[in-house]
Ligand code: SF4
């Protein structure tokens with residue numbers, strides 16, 4: 255075990271060009287955040303090192319990732335190993351929870367990975383920024399309208415970057431969505447008309463649950479754009495409330 259103050263190196267992406275260095279105090283702080291999560295004791299109950307979780311894990315078949323390894327790192331409190339896994343491996347998990355259904359100790363490796371991801375975001379780790387950057391368009395749409403897309407958007411005009419693959423999902427998605435009794439979600443005309451009061455309530459939830467703090471940590475530009483949108487909608491809502499009051503008088 256390292257004594258306090260020992261410097262530890264971990265690698266993200268290209269180990270030659272990008273080598274973050276952290277001291278032991280920071281490793282302890284990160285592990286403290288993981289351990290203090292309310293879900294931690296429920297998700298980790300011991301570990302036989304039997305490997306059943308890894309044998310059933312779909313991500314382990316395709317990536318350099320093993321839920322058994324993640325659980326062992328946490329169970330043995332290997333702070334350097336945990337930090338190292340947070341640089342890349344934890345982002346391979348598909349969150350399918352097959353592992354949790356199979357573990358003889360009732361551990362949830364997938365649930366532990368989720369905690370590690372949230373702590374990676376809280377600490378503004380480069381791995382979190384890189385993994386989440388492609389989702390900024392999704393975040394912007396979700397936060398500004400309340401919905402991301404509707405079936406009538408799944409076409410080449412809206413997703414030029416999908417290339418010829420768009421034709422594979424175009425018709426089937428529309429048919430599938432129509433099988434679900436949610437007509438208001440079928441077009442952008444209706445699915446993007448989120449009630450103003452609902453939007454304001456969602457903003458409050460995102461603020462109170464720390465979602466916006468997380469966003470600010472990993473993407474400050476997107477955070478600024480989104481808070482501008484929220485301010486505008488809150489102003490609109492205030493105006494609407496005043497209009498209602500005037501009408502009642
Ligand atoms: S939740 Fe993650 S770790 Fe568990 S089986 Fe699925 S991909 Fe593997």
Ligand code: SF4
Nearest residue numbers: 301302304305307357
């Ligand atoms: S987490 Fe469970 S299934 Fe995975 S190695 Fe440990 S005891 Fe076995």
